[in-house]
Structure formats: structure tokens, C-alpha cells
Amino acid sequence: MNTAFLEHFAALPQEGPSFLAAMRRDALARFTAHGFPTPRNEDWHFTSPAPIVESSFEPMRPMAAPIDRSAIAPWMAGSDEWPLLVFVNGRFAPSLSSTASLPVGVRAMSLASALLEEPTLVERYLGRVASFNEQAFAFVALNTALMRDGSVIHVARDTRVSRPLHMLFLTDDAADGGVTHPRNLVVVDRNAEVSLIEQYASLAGGRSLTNAVTEAVLDDGATLRHYRLQRENMRAFHTGHVDARLARDAHYHSFSFATGAELSRINIYATLGGEGSGATLNGLYMLDDVQHCDHQTRIEHARPNCYSRELYKGILDGASHGVFNGKVYVHAEAQKTDGKQTNNTLLLSERARIDTKPQLEIFADDVKCTHGATVGRLDALSAFYMRSRGITAATTRRLLTYAFAAEVLETIELEPLRTALEALTLARYAGE
Amino acid sequence: MSSSIESLVGKEYQYGFTTDIEADTLPPGLNEDVVRAISRRKREPAFMLEWRLKAFRRWQTLTEPHWSNVTYPPLDYQAISYYSAPKTAKPLGSLDELDPKIRETYDKLGIPLHEQKLLAGVAVDAVFDSVSVGTTYKEELKKHGIVFCSFGEAVQEHPGLVEQYLGSVVPYSDNFFAALNAAVFSDGSFVYVPKGVRCPMELSTYFRINAEGTGQFERTLIVADEGAYVSYLEGCTAPKRSANQLHAAVVELVALDNATVKYSTVQNWYAGDEDGRGGIYNFVTKRGKALRNAKISWTQVETGSAITWKYPSVILQGDNSTGEFYSVAVVNNRQQADTGTKMIHIGRNTKSNIVSKGISAGHGQNSYRGQVKVVPKASGARNYTQCDSMLIGNRCGAHTFPYIEAQNNTAIIEHEASTSKIGEDQIFYLKQRGLSAEQAVSMIVSGFCREVFKELPMEFALEAQQLLGITLEGSVG
Numbered sequence: 041m042n043t044a045f046l047e048h049f050a051a052l053p054q055e056g057p058s059f060l061a062a063m064r065r066d067a068l069a070r071f072t073a074h075g076f077p078t079p080r081n082e083d084w085h086f087t088s089p090a091p092i093v094e095s096s097f098e099p100m101r102p103m104a105a106p107i108d109r110s111a112i113a114p115w116m117a118g119s120d121e122w123p124l125l126v127f128v129n130g131r132f133a134p135s136l137s138s139t140a141s142l143p144v145g146v147r148a149m150s151l152a153s154a155l156l157e158e159p160t161l162v163e164r165y166l167g168r169v170a171s172f173n174e175q176a177f178a179f180v181a182l183n184t185a186l187m188r189d190g191s192v193i194h195v196a197r198d199t200r201v202s203r204p205l206h207m208l209f210l211t212d213d214a215a216d217g218g219v220t221h222p223r224n225l226v227v228v229d230r231n232a233e234v235s236l237i238e239q240y241a242s243l244a245g246g247r248s249l250t251n252a253v254t255e256a257v258l259d260d261g262a263t264l265r266h267y268r269l270q271r272e273n274m275r276a277f278h279t280g281h282v283d284a285r286l287a288r289d290a291h292y293h294s295f296s297f298a299t300g301a302e303l304s305r306i307n308i309y310a311t312l313g314g315e316g317s318g319a320t321l322n323g324l325y326m327l328d329d330v331q332h333c334d335h336q337t338r339i340e341h342a343r344p345n346c347y348s349r350e351l352y353k354g355i356l357d358g359a360s361h362g363v364f365n366g367k368v369y370v371h372a373e374a375q376k377t378d379g380k381q382t383n384n385t386l387l388l389s390e391r392a393r394i395d396t397k398p399q400l401e402i403f404a405d406d407v408k409c410t411h412g413a414t415v416g417r418l419d420a421l422s423a424f425y426m427r428s429r430g431i432t433a434a435t436t437r438r439l440l441t442y443a444f445a446a447e448v449l450e451t452i453e454l455e456p457l458r459t460a461l462e463a464l465t466l467a468r469y470a471g472e
Numbered sequence: 473m474s475s476s477i478e479s480l481v482g483k484e485y486q487y488g489f490t491t492d493i494e495a496d497t498l499p500p501g502l503n504e505d506v507v508r509a510i511s512r513r514k515r516e517p518a519f520m521l522e523w524r525l526k527a528f529r530r531w532q533t534l535t536e537p538h539w540s541n542v543t544y545p546p547l548d549y550q551a552i553s554y555y556s557a558p559k560t561a562k563p564l565g566s567l568d569e570l571d572p573k574i575r576e577t578y579d580k581l582g583i584p585l586h587e588q589k590l591l592a593g594v595a596v597d598a599v600f601d602s603v604s605v606g607t608t609y610k611e612e613l614k615k616h617g618i619v620f621c622s623f624g625e626a627v628q629e630h631p632g633l634v635e636q637y638l639g640s641v642v643p644y645s646d647n648f649f650a651a652l653n654a655a656v657f658s659d660g661s662f663v664y665v666p667k668g669v670r671c672p673m674e675l676s677t678y679f680r681i682n683a684e685g686t687g688q689f690e691r692t693l694i695v696a697d698e699g700a701y702v703s704y705l706e707g708c709t710a711p712k713r714s715a716n717q718l719h720a721a722v723v724e725l726v727a728l729d730n731a732t733v734k735y736s737t738v739q740n741w742y743a744g745d746e747d748g749r750g751g752i753y754n755f756v757t758k759r760g761k762a763l764r765n766a767k768i769s770w771t772q773v774e775t776g777s778a779i780t781w782k783y784p785s786v787i788l789q790g791d792n793s794t795g796e797f798y799s800v801a802v803v804n805n806r807q808q809a810d811t812g813t814k815m816i817h818i819g820r821n822t823k824s825n826i827v828s829k830g831i832s833a834g835h836g837q838n839s840y841r842g843q844v845k846v847v848p849k850a851s852g853a854r855n856y857t858q859c860d861s862m863l864i865g866n867r868c869g870a871h872t873f874p875y876i877e878a879q880n881n882t883a884i885i886e887h888e889a890s891t892s893k894i895g896e897d898q899i900f901y902l903k904q905r906g907l908s909a910e911q912a913v914s915m916i917v918s919g920f921c922r923e924v925f926k927e928l929p930m931e932f933a934l935e936a937q938q939l940l941g942i943t944l945e946g947s948v949g
Contacts, residue, residue, distance in 0.1 A: 082539070086877075372866055387881030391848070398887065400872040405863035405893045415878040415885040 100218030130220030145199030216246025288314030527654030725760030748806025751778025803836025
């Protein structure tokens, strides 16, 4: 049992509202009782958190030196005009952020300021969606106990936000050996609609742990498009947890893009808690060398007439290890559920490894649920066809690999982001 | 429609009679003395006793696993009697010497042995509780050099073969129930088909748990030598009792180079009553090892047992070996099933094919759990898995837990699963053609399972269809 985190807790400044202090104590007690999961825990069967547990991380130091706006350009997905919240080493960086262009009805601020300015909103939702009552959620418990900052976004009733909101979490030279626990809360009121980019990236190459939790609450008829990009450096450790709760006729679209970190584990959970609601969870992970990336998705169909769609694709090179576990859980009352899930993995190298587990648990009879999983390398027949048209072996490989990824990238509705990620993917396989 | 279907599904277990025969039964409890006593009663050579004791000591260090998707009250291993044999266990020269009461039991089960002789060449090794009481067609098989006998007999007459292959696929240390079985197994079937021999008939064993409070721990070992072929059928029924009974069997299949083993099961152990009282806990380890160019095919129809927990598996060790798994699992009332398969691809160019059909009705919970594993050196591996579930009513559940673990990029793995219910429009169509709702459901279910049934030998396919009908009676609505 890693006692470093207990020391971090003891060192936390005693500030903030009383509900938060109580929640922190509760979370720490759960964490202390359960400890970290091991591969004996079914949810962690293919991912051992041992490298994280065995490292002794310190609370992350503040940013080493002021960061120039040009330094963050590579992460901007081509648009400087989007409202932006930047966090460096876990702390809000107002000088890099810009929320001036936010339309009426939208509030976006750091968690630290929200606790002062919007305590009722925070108290009402924070920690109410992401459960930490099981050992499998030890990292959520840790985040809850130790959170310092993050973003709080509130979209008021009937507000349609045309520009996406960008939350950018950076680490710099001072992050080496440190841990942060970013905590985000997104509340989308009735019939409101918003797009969010939640991005994790590194400005330096040190080893650090980002342990993020994002809770999303979607009221009746609300729509949230959530693009989560994990692009940290190749030595980083990353644990992320997203939990969305949907009311009637709400729609949640999630896209998880993961190319960074040596060891990463990302949970994307959605609870379809109102009739007629739906979730679309898509994702793309592209790994190389010794990277390990684990995606766990869970869609809970709790009410009738809901749908879920899921497409996750992986491209594994080097000696990388991909893990996908897609759970679809249909409650007895969730009649007329329509669920579809697909996981395709492309193995580019002989040493790459994938463990995939698409899982259905169904307790209602009038449902239509399917899942499919495939694992393989590039299709020899397609390659032969392209070669016969005079395309070189290298270009063939590159095109087919890109085409494999493109299918899921195409589902990104936010055009500038889609273009940026497509270019990134094409460049990634261009040199081979 | 619902009421007629419910009346259909509620048919009672028709094999729930007991046979009143004097039995030689060990008192309940398990310790080294019991293991020794079993071995002594079976007049086993020293290597067997040693193996049993090693297994027992290993078992004591293990804890009962609980990772499956089933629930049951704790089992008391000291309350079970580990040996029960009909008193007339002297060697039988012919079927006519069988105890008339046992004969009667078999007749009720619908497998009159003397009639089977006349039927299309099915040899039956009937296991009555723990001791094999009658073996037919032995002489015919002997001509081909095929050994088909009870396990106990094999230990006496072919100790070399038993010692060579026993535990070679499922070692005594494999898991909690396999270790328990290795320590106390009382009998089972043994088959050896020599090099290049194609077994001229289907071999069949009928298992039956009769005595109350006894666990049945049978062990089957089938060895197909190079180039041999054998098809083996196993059927299971048990009388109706209010207490639960444990059935922890082990089946080992060995297919040497170019050999083929086909193993078919129709499992209809007593499933307990409507409220889940009684019934068999069927916790079984079944595994085959396929060497070069060999093929192992499992077909199972699981309609009985309060709890079914088993994963007939194939270790695809040799290059170009093939593994198949065809399964129909039906749960009704309070039945629970957690079943599927494991295909471990080790050799090069190995293939596996999995077709699983699960049907849930009443309060039944049906889980498919499967593993397809491709190790780093298993280049050219190919797997196709299809896994369909059907739900009848909204108090039951269907679950799918497939584990796909690929460590070689030349592997091609495909997995498809679907869950659906019987369409109202399908029933409407069939009713409109003059069929009753009951017949319509039965026809739709048969169609759903057809891919699996066609893998069964014909007599079994008919029986399986009937069993399916009986199990689902009264559930459709």
C-alpha cells in the first residue's frame, strides 16, 4: 500500500466548503480500505497499475517558467478563437486562457474559482456521478480525495454553443516525478448543446502521473460532444475516468483519442438514465514501442427506448499492448434497447498485443444488442490490389493503415479537429 | 399467446425417479483415508493412489473459485459421500446379468441397452453412480483394437495407457474442482483408439446420479492415437431430489497427430424445481489437446442442472490443428449457466470455430464466457466466434464475456454476438400458417439452434430437440 498519497492528503490545504472536506475524507477512507487494484481485479485483468503504485510521486510542482502562447500552438487543433482553459501542472493558468468569447448562458471557470463563485452548482453535482465505492475505482477515489483544480462548465437551458470549449492540461519541466488530479465538472441544462475538447499533453519529457476525472450531467434534451485527447509524453502515466449521466432524450457523443503515455488507462462510462437518450462512444488508440493503453467503456441502459453506438479502433506497432473492454449493461426495465458495439484492432508488428473483451449483460428481453470484435493485420487482398495498380509497398501500407483509422476519425463532427487529427494520423504513418 | 407458452414451459422433469438399490456407500466426509479407501476399493495400482493423494493435498491448498457469474450457497465438502457403488458390482459377462432394477432405470430413461444393440451401432458404457455396470459392443470394438471400458477397468487392464495420459491435459493441479475430482473420482469412461483406426461406431456413455447425497466425480479419458477417429456421446440425467448435488467431472481428450475426436454431450441433469430448490451443480472441467493436424470438436446441449459451469476447451498445440465448439445452453426457472470455451492457439496455422447459442427463460441467467488466446509464436491463427442469445421474458438474463487475447499479428480473429427475442412477427407468421403459438416458438427455437444440432449424431439431435422443448415448456409468453 502506497502511503505517499496519505501524506499528500495530510498536506492538502484545509480550505473550501465543508461538503468537499467530507467527500474527500470519505474518498480517502474508501481508497485506504480497498487499496490499488491488481490484475486479480476483473476490471484490471489486463492492466497492472504496479508501475504507478511502485513509483513514488510527489504533488506536482508549479510551472517552472512562464509559457509562451506559441509553445501551446501544436495543441490548438488549428483554432485560436475557441474559448480556452489552460492548466499547467494541474493549476489554472489564466494568462494562457481566454474565455472572453463565451456566449451568454455559458460559464467556464476553474474548479478553484467555481468553489467560491458557484458553490451551489458544485455541491449539487460534484462527486455525484463518478462512483468510487469499488476497488476498481481506486484512482477515482484518489482524485476525489486529492483534487485541487480543473474546470467547471455550465451551459444554461436552451443555449446552443457554436464554438467548442477547449480544456488543455499541460505538464512542463517541473512536472517530472509529480502527480496531479485534474477534476472536471460539465453540466448541460435542458435542451442546451455544447462541444468540449479535453486534452492532455506534455511540454517536456519527464515521468509524471495525470489522474483525471470528468463528470458530465446532461439534463432533458441536452447534447454534449466530448472529445478527449490523451497526447502525453512517452514516459507519462495517465489514468482517466469519464462518467456521464443522461436524462430523458439527452445525447452524449464521446471520442477518445489516445496516442500518448507509456501506461494509460481510460474509463468512459455513460448511464442512460432517461427514456429516449443515447450515447455514442468512439475511440482511436495508436500505440508504438512499449506503450500500454487500456480503454474501458461501460454503457448502462437503465431506461427504455435508449440507444448506444460504439466503435473503437486500435493500431498497434512495436511491442505495444492495447486493451479494450466494452461493457453494455441492459437493466430489466430497459426494453426496446438498441445497442451496437464494435472493436477492431490492427496489429502492425509481430510483438504487438491486444486483449479485447466486448461484454454484454442483458436483463431485458425486447432488446437488439450486438457486438463484434476483430483482430488482424492489413488485408493481403487489398494490398495486392493496390500493388497491382502500381502503388509501392510502403505507400500501400500507409494508405491502408490510414484508411483503417479514418473510418472512426470521420465520425468527429467538429471539422477543424477532425482535419487536425486526420493530418496527425497520416503523418504518423507517412514515414514508413 | 403468453399463457399458452407458459403452460408449455412448465412441464415437469420426467426423469425424476429414483431407483431403490442397495449401495455400497462411504460415509460422508473427505480426508486422506477416504481417498485411500476409494483407491483400495477400486484395487488400484500404487501410481493411482499416489496421484490421488497428490491431488488431494493440492486441493487442500486451493480455495473454491467464485469468479463466475453464478450464485449458490456455500458447499460443505465434508457432507458429501465420495463413493457410492451398487452392491452387485461383480464383473458382468453380459447385459442379462444386470440388476433388473438398474435395467428398469435405463428403460425409463429411454435407453434400453438390449434394444440399442439392434440399433444403428451405438455402444453404451453405462455409468450408474460411480461404477460402470454394463458395457456393450466391447467384443466388436476389440477386433479393431479399440479399448472402450470403464475407467476402473482401464486402470486394471491398461495401466500403462492410463499412467501415460491421465492428467496430461487436465493436471490434478489445474483448478479447485479438477483437483477434487482427481483425488476422489470413482469411475468414468476410458477410450483408446489405436493408430490409423477409424472407430466403426459412435461410443456412448450414459451418466446418472442415483444415490442421494453423493457427489458424482467421474473422469473420462479419450485417446485417439495418430490418424485415429472417434466420436463419443455423453448423456446425463439425475433423479429429482430436494437437496443440491455436486457433480465435478473431468474430461480429457488427447488427439495425437492427424487424429480426430468428436465429443458430444446432452446434459439434462435435474435442474431443480420452479423456485430453484434442488438440482445439480454441474462444475466440470473439459479439455482436449490437439497435436499436429489433429481436430477436436465439442458439441454440447445443456438443458439441465441448477448451475452449469464449464468451458470445454481445446489446446491447439500442434501445427494445423483445429478446435471446434458448438453449444446450445438453455436456462429456465432459476437455472444458471456460465459456459463457453477456451481456444488456446499455440501451433502454427491453427484454426478454431465457436458457435454458441444461449436461450434464457423464466428467471434463468445464461452467460457465455469464452477465451481465444493466440500466443506469440502461433502464426497464422484463425478464429471465428459467433455467439447468439435469445431471451424469453424480462426476468431472465443473457450475458457475454468473450476474452480475446492476440499476441501475434498474423492472427485473424472475428467475434460476433447478438441478443434478441423471438419476434412477434415471426410467431404471427407461423400462426397464420396454422401452427399453434407453442409450435411456432418451438420451431423458431429449433431454427435458432440448428447450426449446433446439425453437429450432433442423429439420435442425439432428436433427443436434444425434445429436451429443448421440455425445458422451455411454459416459458414463452
